Amino acid sequence: MDLPVGNTEVIAKKIKDLTGGDLFEINTVKSYPADYTETTKVAKDELRKNARPELTFKVKNIDDYDVIYLGYPNWWGTFPMAVFTFLEEYNLSGKTIIPFCTHEGSGIGRSESDIKKLCPDAKVLPGIAIWGGTVAGADNFVENWLKKLV
Numbered sequence: 583m584d585l586p587v588g589n590t591e592v593i594a595k596k597i598k599d600l601t602g603g604d605l606f607e608i609n610t611v612k613s614y615p616a617d618y619t620e621t622t623k624v625a626k627d628e629l630r631k632n633a634r635p636e637l638t639f640k641v642k643n644i645d646d647y648d649v650i651y652l653g654y655p656n657w658w659g660t661f662p663m664a665v666f667t668f669l670e671e672y673n674l675s676g677k678t679i680i681p682f683c684t685h686e687g688s689g690i691g692r693s694e695s696d697i698k699k700l701c702p703d704a705k706v707l708p709g710i711a712i713w714g715g716t717v718a719g720a721d722n723f724v725e726n727w728l729k730k731l732v
């Protein structure tokens with residue numbers, strides 16, 4: 583969506599503030615159409631083709647991180663194909679991956695099991711799904727979820 587700050591980014595920043603972690607954005611070289619419906623079509627096509635969109639940025643020191651909070655919007659029941667690219671670009675064996683997802687009704691979908699398929703040797707903790715329109719008021723929800731994880 584053509585928003586100044588995306589829903590997922592709002593949650594990512596809350597998690598960063600609460601955990602003191604570093605924040606990286608998964609961004610694609612090719613941008614998506616400004617129009618929402620057009621983007622849904624491009625995304626559906628990428629899903630159908632099992633595409634791996636090229637990313638703009640590589641985390642050089644991924645080995646320094648044991649825990650990755652992985653955030654994404656639900657696109658057609660799972661994460662955008664760019665997140666497939668991300669998960670395949672690194673060896674995340676032995677790391678802990680903590681998913682969080684924003685959506686408009688489908689919840690976390692099949693994204694958790696997709697992470698497990700792509701990263702069979704990572705530990706994937708139970709994630710959260712937050713309705714896109716409610717992210718601004720989700721502070722307590724995110725904080726309580728993080729408390730339960732540790």
Ligand SMILES: Cc1cc2nc3c(=O)[nH]c(=O)nc-3n(C[C@H](O)[C@H](O)[C@H](O)COP(=O)(O)O)c2cc1C
Nearest residue numbers: 588589590625655656657658659684686687688714
């Ligand atoms: C291409 C595309 C596909 C989407 N597919 C779904 C979906 O299958 N289920 C759902 O609940 N929401 C779907 N959405 C809505 C987004 O998950 C929701 O608006 C999300 O909060 C957007 O996060 P962002 O602002 O970080 O991009 C889709 C949005 C887009 C752009």
